[in-house]
Amino acid sequence: SLYHPAMYPEIQPYKSSTLKVSDMHTLYYELSGNKDGAPVVFVHGGPGGGCDEKDRSFFNPNKYKIILFDQRGAGKSTPQACLEENTTWDLVRDMEKLREELQIEKWHVFGGSWGSTLSLAYAQSHPDRVKSLILRGIFTLRKSELKFFYQDGASHLFPEAWDEFIAPIPEAERHDMILAYHAQLNSIDDSTRIIAAKAWSKWEMSTSKLYVDPAYTKRAESDVFANAFARIENHYFINTGFMRDGQILEKQEIDKIRHIPCIVVQGRYDVVCPATTAYSLKKVWPELELHIVPDAGHSSREVGIAKLLVDGTNKFADL
C-alpha cells in the first residue's frame, strides 16, 4: 500500500523507453499521468538507488506528466552498477539530454536525499529550466555529512546496526569506513563484493525510518539492488560528489536559484541526512518553504513526509 492516504493511486507508465547518453551509458525512463500535463522529473536517491513504481504516486496524474528515470548504472539503466563516466556532472548533462529528448522547455524537479543533491546541482547549472523544486532529506555530500553517517554519528543511535556495518571491515581499517568499503566493493573477489554491498545497503535501509521497518530493510538483500546502490554510492562519496566541500550551499551557487519556488520536507530524526543541512540551506535561501516533520526519519515513505510532499506537488501543479 502507499505511505499516506493523500498519495495518488498506483498507475502504470503510458510510455517506457531508453535514451543513449554516451558511448557507454543508456538510461531507462518512463512517462505516466497526463501526457499534456505539467512536466515533473523525479530524481531518485542513492546515488544508485533507482526509481520505484510507487514514486509516481507523489503526483496528481491528471495534472502532471510524470517522468521517472534511472541514473547512470542504477535500476534498469545500463551497464548496471558501472562506475566509469559516472559523476554528478554526467548526470546533470543526462537530465538536459532527457529534457531535450522529451521536448520540454521547463520542468518541475522533485528529489530526496541524493535526489535533492542532484536536483540542486541541476538547478544551479540550468536555473532557467526549473519551474519549481520539491526536496526531501537534504543532502549536499559535505565531508561532515559523510562523517556523521559513515564514521561517527548515526552509529551512536543505531549501535546494533553499526556493529553489522563494521563487521566485514578489518579493525585496522575502521578509521576510514568509506575507504575501507571502497576496497571491498571493488574487490576482484565476487563474494567479498556482494557481502560488502549488502552490509553497506543494510546499514542505510535499517536507519532510514524512525521505526525500523523490516520490510524496508529487506530491499538490501537483493543482490542486484545492493550491488548498484552500494558501489555507486561509495564511488560518489569517496569523491565527495565531485564537488567542492559545501559547494551547493555557497552563496554564489544559491543566488542562481533563489528565485525558484522551493519546498523542503525534512525529518527531524533523519540520521542519514540530518536536519542541520536542510537548516543551513534555509539560512542561505530564506525564501524556501521548510517543513521539519517532528516524528519522521529519512525516508520519503514516512507518513508525515509523504503527506507534505504530496501537499507540495499539489501546490505547485498549476505554477
Ligand SMILES: CNCC(=O)c1nnc(C(C)(C)C)o1
Ligand atoms: C546517502 N544516501 C541517501 C539516499 O540518497 C537514499 N537513501 N535511500 C535511498 C533509496 C530510497 C533510493 C533506496 O536513497
